[in-house]
Amino acid sequence: ALISLRQLLDHAAEHSYGVPAFNVNNLEQMRAIMEAARETNSPVIVQASAGARKYAGAPFLRHLILAAIEEFPEIPVVMHQDHGTSPAVCQRSIQLGFSSVMMDGSLQEDGKTPASYTYNVDVTRCAVDMAHACGVSVEGELGCLGSLETGMAGEEDGVGAEGKLSKEQLLTDPEEAADFVQKTRVDALAIACGTSHGAYKFTRPPTGDILAIGRIREIHARIPDTHLVMHGSSSVPQEWLAVINEFGGEIPETYGVPVEQICEGIKHGVRKVNIDTDLRLASTGAIRRFLAQNPSEFDPRKFYKATLQAMRAICVARYEAFGSAGQA
Numbered sequence: 455a456l457i458s459l460r461q462l463l464d465h466a467a468e469h470s471y472g473v474p475a476f477n478v479n480n481l482e483q484m485r486a487i488m489e490a491a492r493e494t495n496s497p498v499i500v501q502a503s504a505g506a507r508k509y510a511g512a513p514f515l516r517h518l519i520l521a522a523i524e525e526f527p528e529i530p531v532v533m534h535q536d537h538g539t540s541p542a543v544c545q546r547s548i549q550l551g552f553s554s555v556m557m558d559g560s561l562q563e564d565g566k567t568p569a570s571y572t573y574n575v576d577v578t579r580c581a582v583d584m585a586h587a588c589g590v591s592v593e594g595e596l597g598c599l600g601s602l603e604t605g606m607a608g609e610e611d612g613v614g615a616e617g618k619l620s621k622e623q624l625l626t627d628p629e630e631a632a633d634f635v636q637k638t639r640v641d642a643l644a645i646a647c648g649t650s651h652g653a654y655k656f657t658r659p660p661t662g663d664i665l666a667i668g669r670i671r672e673i674h675a676r677i678p679d680t681h682l683v684m685h686g687s688s689s690v691p692q693e694w695l696a697v698i699n700e701f702g703g704e705i706p707e708t709y710g711v712p713v714e715q716i717c718e719g720i721k722h723g724v725r726k727v728n729i730d731t732d733l734r735l736a737s738t739g740a741i742r743r744f745l746a747q748n749p750s751e752f753d754p755r756k757f758y759k760a761t762l763q764a765m766r767a768i769c770v771a772r773y774e775a776f777g778s779a780g781q782a
């Protein structure tokens with residue numbers, strides 16, 4: 455059944471778990487996410503980015519998610535729009551039937567220039583007024599996502615600040631967060647705490663508190679009723695990097711956010727954990743390996759099935775680690 459982000463995250467807060475929010479672009483990802491949810495009895499958040507809408511087309515994405523709800527009626531599903539760059543973008547998603555939207559006013563409408571605080575408040579408030587009138591939840595973002603190690607936003611096209619960010623921009627301020635939530639009435643707040651989008655988060659194996667866990671704790675203490683969202687939460691599995699590189703790929707040494715660190719965040723109010731890159735890496739590794747090992751095979755269903763199984767295993771692992779398993 456389709457539910458709103460607010461409904462799901464209220465339940466997650468009450469029962470102290472986090473929910474992975476997987477990006478979806480195609481049938482194989484959608485099936486992987488849902489089959490893993492059924493196997494572990496987990497609720498689901500699927501999110502569509504602007505890039506996904508460009509790739510698949512909004513009607514195909516919408517019906518992909520609706521088909522998932524039809525085939526898996528026992529699983530609660532949040533249909534979320536990722537990184538909306540304006541209230542108008544959010545409005546179109548609400549009209550398409552999304553039950554949750556992200557208004558990312560931390561950046562200007564170009565998706566790369568850091569925005570002023572007042573701009574962020576204004577556009578987010580506007581999106582909230584519209585969405586709440588339709589029973590749709592809103593995720594806002596305060597602070598600029600970027601690696602504390604490199605000061606860079608990451609590799610994704612379309613989302614992320616250009617150029618090097620300052621330490622102030624890279625960590626959400628708890629007092630500002632309290633003011634922001636009070637002024638905008640967002641249901642969930644994405645915070646900057648040291649993660650960045652894409653596969654290139656850290657150049658060295660992360661040790662200790664790679665995330666600003668102390669900052670997450672301070673924000674949660676200040677706004678305990680606001681559900682926190684962690685973007686850029688892929689763990690960049692070393693085993694999939696090895697498979698990709700073994701079968702013809704060329705991905706340099708790189709590291710993501712360890713699952714245990716995300717679980718620390720979940721102990722301190724993180725309820726939605728955004729993951730895209732991990733499913734991309736698993737998918738690419740599975741295709742490369744399958745085609746290398748089966749050079750005469752040309753039925754695409756064979757290698758798409760390999761990608762589905764690879765992504766599904768990651769989804770199962772995240773549902774279990776974040777505690778959403780058993781909560782559907």
Ligand code: G3H
Pocket residue numbers: 477503504505506536537610611612613651652730731
């Ligand atoms: O936030 C970024 C997500 O990974 C979506 O990426 O715009 O390439 O679909 P995309």
Ligand code: 13P
Pocket residue numbers: 477536537650651652653684685686687688689728729730731732
């Ligand atoms: P990753 O690139 O770490 O998977 O993050 C995805 C994300 O935050 C989507 O909004």
Ligand code: NA
Pocket residue numbers: 501534535536537556593728
């Ligand atoms: Na989002």
Ligand code: ZN
Pocket residue numbers: 537613651685686728
């Ligand atoms: Zn994101």
